[in-house]
Amino acid sequence: MRLVKIWLKVLLKKPQVIRISRWGILFKFIMAIMTDLLQLAITWNAMGHAKANQATLIALQFWMSAMVNLAIAQRYLVIVLVRAHYHLLNIELRQVIDESRILSSQPRRKGAFMTKCCSLADQVDNIAKLQSQLQMIVSHLEEVFGIEALLVYSGYYIFSIAITYMIYSILKYGLDNLEMTLTSTVLSFTWCFFFYLDAILNLFNTLNLQDDHKKLARLLEERTLFDHTLDVRLEESFESMQLQLIRNPFKIEIVKLFPVSRNSAMAMFGSLVTHSVFLIQYDMEYF
Template identity: 65%
Template sequence: MFDWAGLLLKAVYYYGHLIGLSNFEFDWRTGRVFTAKRSTFYAIAINAIIFMLLILQSTKKLDLNMIIGRSNKLVQYVLIIVLGMRIAAGFSAILVRWRQRTQMMRLTKMVIRIFLQKPQVIRMSRWDILIKFILACTTDFLQMAITWNAMGHSEANQILPMVVQFWMSAVINLATSQHYLVILFVRAYYHLLNRELRQVIEECKELSNHPQRKGAFMTRCCSLSDRLEIIAKLQTQLQSTVTQLHEVFALQGLMVFGGYYILSIATAYLTYSILKNGYENLEMTLVMMILSFTWSFFFYLDAILNLFMTLNLIDDHKEMIRLLDQRTIFASRLDVRLEETFDSMQLQMIRDPFKIKIFKTFTITRSSTSVMFGSLITNSIFLIQYDLENF
């Protein structure tokens, strides 16, 4: 059977090298992670070009009129902040890949080693991989179209800033896609572990309701204890992988999260400005407006997909805790070793709670996400009120 999901992952892998985000290589089949002169020198060359372009851009003044036409100072300030955050997020992603190269290689090796044990994880995730691939490609192509359209209405000295903006957007998009894929694979693995744990719980219930002869009873209890120990070991590895993932992506996560937050407020305000003044009065072209709103739709759809993948992973972990709590309904006491294995796994999960934090400050939960959306709405209203009062 044709492995199109693996082909998409290979495309993501080579695209990362192409734009200069990846600076080491790995082999999915063997789990080998290594540095190579070819990929290292190429990444250095591409990153040096990006750095030089950023320096050249800093010497030029960006003409915001080519993006949104004639606008008031508040709109221009909002655009400057958004574009600055995008460049800072992309540049920080590249710096992190060099500064924490060893940690990134260790994380990649950990991920590959874990999932080589369960190759069906990729097969289980193939449709999520396809959806993510389509959204990421659509976002990049729309960004390219916006850049091309803006370049067609700009002077030659404004082309460089637009190219840098597109490049940084591509880097951010791929970096968040790589983070998404790791979370996706961990979540698929959690599904397998929860399925196995559910089977162990059901067999324990049956064993506690119908005690067998002592020899057979002890044999089944030992077998269940072994299976439970394997589940506990794999769960620890998965949790360690997620923890290390967010430690490595800490700065990048903060920049991307801050970019999402500011861009969301800016999008609400810019939408209000267009509705208030009309795109003709802002000297925007109809094509630019359509491309911008289409890009925003797919960009936020992709962002929501990333967010809910993380939230669903947290829910899968809670489901495992809930399954372990079912041991209290066993009809009679099982073997001592099996009971101790249950106790050990529960204590392990209580002692080391599963939390996903951004830069060790903002904990991602459904309640904190609701608070964030409320804050977005509030700040968007404040910005619109300021515009009504002063412009």
């Protein structure tokens, strides 16, 4: 409830973020619908080959999968809208930097110079305030969805190894020996395609948010390239925002244990390959 309250307060300040992020929201909606429909199709096909006492377990499994997808979609939507805000902040900061650079190279007329510097300082303060609110939303988001994110990432990890082993088993033993039908196999692999496409979409959405934050920090560093020193208040506003970013580094972590970054994603992918190879080697040696 606190997260929604903060998020709505920030959203109402810049409602144009909905227009900026509409394609990301639409694509996520399509992925969620396709994943749930394929899950339903797989469940319906399995119920035709399952015993009566297993039908309840299959239906419960589908319900839990739908709830997890809903939670993932909620987190994704928040990240998408935060990214849209960062996009606008980067545009505004770029304009302020460009105007400050032009102002630093022009002859100083005391009244006009002071007025313009005060106006730019107000813009920098507003950008810093909104950036702090956005980072607080992301921090609250990781607290709210921390356990769920840990379970989801663990599920991705284990399921990826299982899918790799299943592909190997199909190639080695065939569908008939595994008691799998062609329909169930096609449905399963189609579901896997949309499942992993949705996972990649969620991952890159988070990684791109980190890139947007780094871009904001790089824009602030350009203030050192000005020809002359600006007004004291404007200089203090720039320095205050830089100190804000340094004191409160932007991190996205899972239950404050595992950072979400490109390096950690590559490490996880390498671990998946290693454990999949170990499992296949074990099968080849003992079965």
